Amino acid sequence: MQKNLKKLTKRSEPYIFLVVLALCLLIEVRSGQFFTANNLVDIASAMVVPGLFAIGTFMVIVSGGIDVSFPALASLTSYATTKILLDAGYTGGIWLPILMSMAMGALLGAFNGVFIGFLGLPAMIVTLGSSSVFKGLMQGALNSVQLTVIPKGMQSFGTSALFVATNPVSGLTSRMPLGFLVFAAVLILSFFIMRYTFFGRGIYAIGGNEVSAHRAGFHTKRTKFLLYVFVGMTASLAGLIRTCMMQQNHPTNMLGMEMNIIAGVVLGGTAITGGAGSLTGCMLGTLLIVIVENSMILIGIPTIWKSVFVGALIIIGTGISAYQVVRANRTGGFKSRIREVKA
Amino acid sequence: MSDILLRASGIHKSFVGVHALKGVSLEIAPGEIHCLAGENGCGKSTLIKIISGVYQPDAGSIEFDGKRLDKITPIDAILLGIQVIYQDFSVFPNLTVMENLALNSELSNKRKVVNWKRMRQIAEEAVAKINFQVDLDALVGTLSVAQKQMVAISRALMFNARLIIMDEPTTALTRKEVQALFKVIMQLKAQGIAILFVSHKLNEVFEISERFTIFRNGELVVTGQTKDLDAAKFSYYMTGRAFSEEQFTATKLGDKPLLEVKNLGLAGAFSDISFSLRSGEILGITGLLDSGRSELALALFGIRQADSGEILIKGKKTAITCPQDAINNGLGLVPEDRLSEGLFLPRSIADNLIIAEVDRLANRFKVFDREKRQEEVDRLMKEFAIASPNANNACQTLSGGNQQRVVLGKWLACGLDILVLNGPTVGVDIGSKHDIHAILQNLAREGMGIIIISDDLPEVIQNCSRVIILKEGKIVQELDAAEATEQAILSKMM
Amino acid sequence: AQDKDWEIVVVPKDASNPWFVRMKVGVDEYAAETGLNVYQKGTPEIDATLQAQLVQDLIAQGVDAICVVPVNPESLEPVLKQAMDAGIVVIAHEGASLENVNYDIEAFSNTGYGAFIMDNLAEAMGEEGLYTTMVAHVTNASHNEWADAGVAHQKEKYPNMTLLADEARVESEDNGDVAYNKAKELFKKYPDLKGIMGTSSYDAPGVARAIDELGLVGKVFTSGTGMPADNKALLESGTVKSLTLWDPALAGKAMIALAVKVLNGEAIEAPIDLAVDGYTALTFKEGSDKVLEGQGWIVINKDNVDSFGF
């Protein structure tokens, strides 16, 4: 028991959880609106897209890589899907759009995967390059413009609700979007993959020591390739859901999300150098970022102070978990050693 | 069935610019313990990687169990029953001991889904086989070097292996563990498993192996029965030269102590350590794993900070809170793990050599005096006989022995008074080891104070004028050269 | 005639915003009608520095006239000065504060426009209640001008309306999703809030989505800028009563027409007829000899939304 407790204090999840909790309480105190049903549903719904992105980012960072191309990838696939279906006058359900965009996502993910997995090029460089390429394809070749009308099936998927939460006091209602179900499903799937499949353990192993992973019999190249394919698929799914939820496709407004998502994942205790981190922590970190971004007004931070607040939060939030590492370092813990070697 | 389990013949392998293996052959019979020896860089590891499917040979053939192997992958090799314990252990620092142990076997069974219960069972069985005590849920990164190696060994042993290849398995093991390992090896042999054992340590080769093969410079020099071999022949085959080790005696002892350590303690590592070191002497510190010897070295060098006691350098009380303090006071440390702590592998040999004294090669604006820098690099390359055509080559192109010399050279370049070496010849071949000992002895004669931390007892006995024995973080005995015999040391160490 | 050789470039804020896509339609039409070498060239993203560099490139290239919709008037000044110094004709749109231009065409005055958006909002709100303003970024020049003008107009004309003092200006980051989330937050925190004055073309649709989801249709209101086709559904459902705009295609044409006049050395005296709808009787803004104002704005509501053809 004591030992378990000690282990717990060495992890960063409890700290990030406390930070999230503290923030929630602050919002509650400032606005009295945090722990209301509709607000919680709002947060959950705002979590869908960043959450999906964060899952992919988490897996990539655990493998020792990094992906900065997912917003461009998601933008390209969701734009292409919406545009093609609009042009074709598609009126059917949501399945075709989902399949289409995920297939494209897999293809673009494979593009990353070939360079990173099979050629072994540094992930950062490859995804920087491919992000530019995807963006260029979307804006240049597809000549993207904002699409304010989306196919019927996508429209109704975006507006139909799992349930509707009503605030008994103000009477405000919030829809829990169907997309949340998708997010939850992907989350469970990823949890299963990372914990219960050798593909997932391979991702951890590669992040820890790629050469050893190869020698141990993991197909390291194939694993990395498939990983980027998977990430491409989740990212494109996120892009499509975002389009549905927004009821329109704005080709560029996901671009630039990557840094915040990565920040959330690392905030949640995932080692940027790979090999260590948990999906729980990753979700907590992302949740923290989402709550902050969607509660400025509730806390009562004036708009012009927003960036100051977010910046300070990132620094303090990461500072706290970084401090854990410094402490672990003093007692000869391993995380810090890994960091020193690979940083 | 043939009576040859593995037959490699005419193997060639080239890397860019290096012909690593030039048509070597090797035969191993079932249940045989075969020793592969050779200087650093002669191609042993390369051959192993070819046998285990990590590399493909350029020419030549490999037969295993009568079947010719073509284009195999590591997993194929594992499935065939070939297991390798690599020189760098190939463990996953970020995963638990349990997973490290069980991953390979599960993978070789082509499992796709993880069964944690079964994994734990596998791991428990694996450690039980060699009676290795370890917390299965600990992260391997938090283990000591020797424990990591034990993990690697237990992992290899649990397979239904036909051939187990060990690339220098004992480098980081203490005597006790080596004995345990040998016992296991004998058990395996009894089960008909063949062992290919790569080692630089003469006594081990004689103790365990039945047959041996020696490579030099990518070629086969000799192969035969170990009983026909003696120490002199062994070194001669390996190096192509003959030499004898010299017993060190301190000739020019300084009269005042260079370094005095008084009641030094560090919670959880060592306590109440007191000793002194005079110029011109070589002090040996030995002890089992976890006896606190490495932590002591780190504390002297300022990487860890002692929490009680004091350190006096040249009679002056000195606070050493970081490596710079140590260096400024004329104390240097050759670390235990030269790859991760001692060297900048992708950088040039020159940079590696001069980094510790870099500020002295520059003017006061920290701009290099390029002539002085070049001279210094040339001097060090020559003085330490570093075998490379160009000091601007990357350090990773050097063999292990040469790399170790670079680490040594780096410190000696700074003109230190005191040098602490932690495992100075771990994994170094006989030739280089001899050279390094000669260098150290010379340095001592020139007035340096040297501390060798090692559990290679012959090394300690031969080179040290005094030996301190650590046990469980305390000094249990101090012996002088005359008293220091293997037997005497061992009896105190255990 | 001789003006066939003119090379005239229209530089919008960026190119994927529907607004400037529409402007390009006008520019291309103009080129097709007149056979002039006129084209629109935008930067990949809305970014002041990128735009300035594009203009510099055009100067180095030696085009004859540059018609620009500045992302940020201040940062473009020195660059436009370079253009003027190089003898290039510079016409701006939405850049009334610019000095280094031959002329600036406004479909209307910025203050007038802000006031007009406010009129629309006030009408929807019944001229009473709490409201706030939304801009893309607090760093965005014209949005803040409109919002300021709107607030000033309200103070003067609608005494029963009050600006939400705690959150007088929120940011939509030119992103419909952010506008949506911000609106949700606002309505949660301030139950009395009755209206949001939008400025960017992403604001009103985003806010409208929030209004719809929160179940506040008919209770709270928004107004702002928007293109007819993009907002048809919102207008028809009644979530948004009316939106304001001018036709960017016409603005584009007007800029080019003016540039041609200047290049041809024609005297520019008010009222100017550019032969473009809404720009047939441009007059100089009071106290200015550079800023020309037209009568170009339009209100769209559910009744006329289908009549624009864009």
Next chain:
Amino acid sequence: MTTSNNKTMKAPGLWARKDSHVVRLLLVMAIWLIFMALTKPTRFYTLINFQTMASQFPEYGLMSLGVMLCMITGGIDLSPVAVANLVSVLMAMLLKELAPDGGLPGYAIPLVFLLGAAMGAALGIMNGILVSKVRIPPILATLGMSELLTGVAIVITGGAAVSKLPMEYATTINSKIAGLVPVQLVIFSVMAVLVWFLLSRTTFGTKLYLLGTNPQAARYSGLNNDRLLILTYMISGIAAALGGLVMLANYNSARANYGSVYVLQCILVVVLGGVSPSGGRGKISGVVLAILLLRMLETGINRFPQISSYYISLIWGGVLLLVMVLDYFSAYRGPRKRKTA
């Protein structure tokens, strides 16, 4: 160690290998220049065009130099644009203060540069402390600082631009020495030479590369890693501040959000220049080439009215991947980078 088979590694081969990345960048640039010569000779090969380009790239060129240093240590700096904007906002206010009714005193410009650089240094030091002492991963520390500094600039200005500056500042920095060489280019060149000198001629440079290669070994070698990191981020801060001061002149105004696209652009440039994101490797020649190449691509594409500027991004990404793949297929394919267990 009498036997050494290393002799086969010839020195000339080594040289070519070392600089092959630079050679490849030169090749891409040459191809582009030839392409421009064939398609738009009169619109590209003019003095004014080259002068224009030379006055444009120093903004992000300066920032890239700082990012490069940070990347050599194995870190990254996402804050240069924020530093540049905060510095330029404050300096713009100072300029207005110094010349209440036009007429800037002679000492004003040197003063602004000194103060600006000092501020950049201070902000850089803050980054450095977060990275080294607090040990926040660089990507997060500098992202956080970037938000924070942008925020401070917004709070100071209320989001508006600081404009109506005394003209002397902009005209001085925008002028051309001897009517030929843009001052911005001179500022960039001075900084680039300085960084080159630091990296190849001083102990700082050597230490930086070694620190980036293996921080643990650096520590064991007695390097003061923390101080090195702080110094590095400080220099990056100075470079960013200079970039900000050039922007201040180019736009004769300052605002919290100028040049937001430069953040990713700097990273792209540095990586394209051959700096390894994992640290320890990279040369100034490569980075300068990449900076130039980028400008030439962009300006070149702007010469084609029909081609959407969106293709710039496509070409960029394409060039980056192409150069990497060429590196891959022709490079010395040694064993994978050793990872220590």
